[in-house]
Amino acid sequence: MSEQSDIAQYAAQVGAALSDLPEQVRNDLLEDLPAHLAEVAAELRAEGAGATLADRLGPPSAYAAELRATLGHTGGPSRTAALVGRAVGRVQQRWRGVDRGLGPVIGYERLGDFLALLRPAWWVVRGWLAAMLVAQLWRDGDGPGLLPRLEGSTLLGLFLTAGAVIGSIWFGRRTLARPPARRSARLALGGATAVLAVFGLVLVVEADDRAARGYWETAGGYVVNPYDQVSDVFVLGADGQVIPGARIVDQTGNPVLIGWCAQSNHNAFDANWEWRIVYPACPDVTPPQLPWAPASPAPLPWASPSPGGVIPSPSADPATASPSAAAPSAKPSLTPSAQVSPGS
Incomplete structure (x- = not known):
């Protein structure tokens, strides 16, 4: 069976399992299904293991049950959710065009084939970014550094990084073997990936700023x-x-x-x-x-004594003496002084 016929048959069986739903609700649920099945089929083709859509996603009836569970209520998905789904579908369609156009430039049929080879490296980087984010939320992390710190300990940060990297690799292998069928789960995974990517960009900018602050600009150039x-x-x-x-x-x-x-x-x-x-x-x-x-x-040894702590001596400072002793009185005396002549 060809890849396209396998996709069409799987989608038809999923649609048949949802035939009891209103037509509008069923169409909203199945709108992005062909594109998703095509992506999964492309991944299976790249792996070359001969697996089918049923092997990766489970039987069509189980996939339909997961789609039905995303409704959450009998009224079907909201209009906002439907609009978001259509927007995501258009973005995916444009990405497929870019994927096919850029692939031959770097020597691959699709750009996704090359990115698939980088997936394990991304798992490692994702674990490191997750550890850095935890340390930052702990308010004890070293943003521009290579390792996070917990409670000021680099050793704890190393254990945190190792655990996060191992967990990221395990999660990546698990989602690769069985991608989430629910749209909400796929959106949540994509949103978390976007948050980590933006956080990594912030770390790079902060590291660059810190390196720039290590030098002072002067008229003659830069000094340490x-x-x-x-x-x-x-x-x-x-x-x-x-x-x-x-x-x-x-x-x-x-x-x-x-x-x-x-x-x-x-x-x-x-x-x-x-x-x-x-x-x-x-x-x-x-x-x-x-x-x-x-x-x-x-x-301290060089501390000068307080001005209020020294009491000046009355005899030490002439400026503090009585005004009558320092200058003659300008008021004339009422008692005349006696003058004794030598000849009297």
């Missing part, structure tokens, strides 16, 4: 950022002790991020993430041992 090797910052108070939970702002009141730990906590899904960074930003960090830092709260 002097703070590029700083991992964390400790804010000290007047007593020389570390102030936990401190924030640093610039002259305009915007938060200043210094150190790897502060910058690696970038969360593209949180608009106020910069204000959530407090210093020290690295988890479980130990303050450095400073030779001039006192063990107990005390003024």
Whole structure:
């Protein structure tokens, strides 16, 4: 039996199993069926194992039962769902034209034949992106890095990545062997794939921005950022002790991020993430041992004494003496002074 006749026979049997439904409802359910069957048949042909549509999708009666279950109510699919289905069908039709047109350019009958060879690599990348997304939602992930971090631990991130990659490969092989028959399941899978793809693009952009921030532009070219090797910052108070939970702002009141730990906590899904960074930003960090830092709260060695803490001596400052002692009185005396002449 040829491929086209197999598709037509399978679609006819599915339609016969749905013959009890109203004509409009049945047409909406079967509208995208030929295109979907053609895609599955093309995958089977590329695999070359000789499998049939029934082997991959199950018997037509079971496939029809799954389509019937997508109704959810006796009134059939809504008008919005029907419009979305038609739009998806038109996009798929255009993609098939592009698929056949670009295939010979790269030496394949269809572009999909080449993309099918990259499917295992995509499974690995999908698992890594899923692990990175989990770490970002945990608000402890290193967006621009190669591995996610959980609770500040790279080892936990490595285990998370390994589990996500293994799960992605298992899920990919499972869906390849038996693609979801329900349209809602296919749309959900495609939507999740699109979310991961967009998230991966965001990671690439953030990594590029972080690399660009490692250099400062000057009139003579580029110089290395002097703070590029700083991992964390400790804010000290007047007593020389570390102030936990401190924030640093610039002259305009915007938060200043210094150190790897502060910058690696970038969360593209949180608009106020910069204000959530407090210093020290690295988890479980130990303050450095400073030779001039006192063990107990005390003024720093170079701290100048407070102006209010010094009481001036009355005799030390002539400016503080009584005005009568510093200058003669301008008011004439009422008692005349006696003058003694030597000759009297």
